[in-house]
Amino acid sequence: MNSWYLAAEESGGGGLDLLLPPLPELIGGIIAFAIVFIFIWKFASPAINRLLEQRQSAIAGQLAEAEKAKAEAESLLADYRAQLAEAREQANQIIEEARNQAETMKNEIVSRAEQQAAEIVAKAREEAQAERARALAEARREVANLSIDLAERVVGEALDREAQLGLVERYIAELESK
Amino acid sequence: MDQLASRFFGNTFVLAAEECDLTQPVCVPEDFTELFVLPNIFGQVNRTILLMFLAALIVVVVLWAALRKPKLVPGKFQAAIEALVGFVRDEIAVGIIGPEGVKYFPYLLSIFMFILVGNLFEVTPAINFPITSRMAIPAFLALCTYFIYLVTGFARHKFTYLKEIVWPSYVPIALRPLVGIIELAQYFVIRPFSLAVRLFANLVAGHTMLSLLLATGIIFIGAAIGGEVSILKGGAGILWFAMGLLIFLFELLVSVLQAYIFTLLSAVYIEDAVHFGH
Numbered sequence: 001m002n003s004w005y006l007a008a009e010e011s012g013g014g015g016l017d018l019l020l021p022p023l024p025e026l027i028g029g030i031i032a033f034a035i036v037f038i039f040i041w042k043f044a045s046p047a048i049n050r051l052l053e054q055r056q057s058a059i060a061g062q063l064a065e066a067e068k069a070k071a072e073a074e075s076l077l078a079d080y081r082a083q084l085a086e087a088r089e090q091a092n093q094i095i096e097e098a099r100n101q102a103e104t105m106k107n108e109i110v111s112r113a114e115q116q117a118a119e120i121v122a123k124a125r126e127e128a129q130a131e132r133a134r135a136l137a138e139a140r141r142e143v144a145n146l147s148i149d150l151a152e153r154v155v156g157e158a159l160d161r162e163a164q165l166g167l168v169e170r171y172i173a174e175l176e177s178k
Numbered sequence: 179m180d181q182l183a184s185r186f187f188g189n190t191f192v193l194a195a196e197e198c199d200l201t202q203p204v205c206v207p208e209d210f211t212e213l214f215v216l217p218n219i220f221g222q223v224n225r226t227i228l229l230m231f232l233a234a235l236i237v238v239v240v241l242w243a244a245l246r247k248p249k250l251v252p253g254k255f256q257a258a259i260e261a262l263v264g265f266v267r268d269e270i271a272v273g274i275i276g277p278e279g280v281k282y283f284p285y286l287l288s289i290f291m292f293i294l295v296g297n298l299f300e301v302t303p304a305i306n307f308p309i310t311s312r313m314a315i316p317a318f319l320a321l322c323t324y325f326i327y328l329v330t331g332f333a334r335h336k337f338t339y340l341k342e343i344v345w346p347s348y349v350p351i352a353l354r355p356l357v358g359i360i361e362l363a364q365y366f367v368i369r370p371f372s373l374a375v376r377l378f379a380n381l382v383a384g385h386t387m388l389s390l391l392l393a394t395g396i397i398f399i400g401a402a403i404g405g406e407v408s409i410l411k412g413g414a415g416i417l418w419f420a421m422g423l424l425i426f427l428f429e430l431l432v433s434v435l436q437a438y439i440f441t442l443l444s445a446v447y448i449e450d451a452v453h454f455g456h
Contacts, residue, residue: 017211018382021314028227029314033233037288039238045284047245048263070351157376 144168188317198397200407204418205394213389214311231293231307241291266290274412274445275452282448285326289319290441293377297433300385301426308433311381313374316440320374324446326367331451342455373443380436384429388422395419 074095148164199206207213216224244259252260264285271279277288293310300308310316333341343365344358395418402412 018214018315019378021312021317024222024224025226025230025314026318028223028230029312029318030310032230033288033292033315033318035231035234036237036292037285039289040241040291041284043244044241044263045287047248048267049280051245051250051260052264053249054319055250066443126401 052109140169140172196366198394199246200401200411203414204390205397206390210386213386216307222271225307226309226312226314227232229299229307230315230415232298232305233299233309234407236295237291246266258405263287270445271443274442275449278285279445279449285322286441286445287350289322289444290437293440294434294437297381297437298430300381300388300431300433306388307383310377310436311385313378316374316378317439320370320377323373323447324370325450329446330421331446331454333455335454339451369447373440377436377440380432384425388429390423390426391418395422409414 017121144165147168148159148161151164216226218224219228225326227286240259241263248256255380267280267283270290271283271286273279275282295308295317296315298308299305300311323335335342343361346357346361395415398407398415398418400415401407402409402415
């Protein structure tokens with residue numbers, strides 16, 4: 001590595017020469033930098049500032065829009081939820097009503113059927129009663145007539161039919177009351 | 179024609195190959211300013227000056243392409259440039275100086291982009307020469323920052339600016355002359371000088387290391403293949419070259435870092451002038 005130091009010494013303070021810029025390079029550097037500076041000053045920097053502002057406002061606008069859309073969606077969701085709940089309630093109500101209606105209908109039908117059955121039974125009973133009464137009266141009259149006939153045959157003459165009938169009737173009534 | 183081409187495309191390797199002493203462990207040019215002082219191509223214009231304009235052109239084209247029709251939802255390229263520009267704007271200009279930093283943003287972006295591209299030329303294939311390793315750009319830009327913060331300071335605080343530097347009220351009276359002298363040197367000499375030299379020296383060192391290591395590596399390996407030197411020397415060449423590649427990656431970092439530091443310190447100095455005494 002000695003040659004390094006030798007080389008530096010031989011150059012006769014070349015390092016110091018390097019510290020002083022030669023005029024052509026200085027002028028070249030100044031012009032080149034001036035180009036860069038004027039370009040950035042007049043074009044790049046305003047463009048960047050404009051761009052950043054635009055982006056800022058665009059982002060702010062989009063954020064506000066998104067916020068609005070979100071609020072809208074939320075209110076819409078709440079609406080739907082309310083509607084859904086309402087619909088469900090309505091459905092429940094309808095079902096309840098239908099059930100009530102069916103219940104009353106059923107009760108009505110059953111009671112009507114019961115009533116009809118009772119009516120039929122009563123009628124039948126009435127008819128049976130009447131039939132029995134008629135049969136009884138018939139039998140009674142027959143018995144009376146038979147008794148009178150028998151008595152006539154025993155007595156050998158016609159009896160006062162009306163009086164005899166009353167007698168028999170009374171007798172039968174007596175028997176019945178016993 | 180050959181000579182013109184070498185002047186145009188860079189002559190590091192040509193110089194090194196011609197002058198390399200194969201008996202030495204490393205090829206060193208006789209005068210290492212040859213690595214930096216490039217011969218003229220036409221008139222007073224040398225490769226360095228052409229590269230300065232190329233750097234300006236690259237900055238302009240890149241920003242123009244990214245911001246010509248900027249989209250609200252940026253593509254990859256626009257997003258990358260925006261990130262870079264936004265970093266200078268939000269982290270350096272506004273971040274250091276405050277809301278007023280927007281006013282200084284064009285200047286800060288200009289120095290950042292110009293220095294960044296100029297530095298990256300160090301590790302750009304086919305260019306391989308950082309224009310910031312020539313004092314012209316660091317010195318000029320440091321002077322720009324110097325004038326900006328001095329003008330800002332005097333415009334905002336009038337005579338108090340100078341008075342507070344020379345006779346600072348925040349130190350005990352006994353110390354004021356001493357601190358005053360230090361501060362005076364600091365504000366008027368050390369700041370611009372250190373700003374310029376920091377950038378310049380970093381890039382000089384980087385370019386020197388890269389040139390010597392990569393050139394030595396290639397020359398030694400070539401000589402070993404050609405049978406001029408021993409295999410051992412060829413091995414050393416591989417070692418130098420590998421080291422050069424390592425430094426190459428390191429210089430990539432340095433290029434970005436030095437552009438950032440220069441811009442950051444400029445912002446810090448401007449901030450100090452804007453909010454002087456706070």
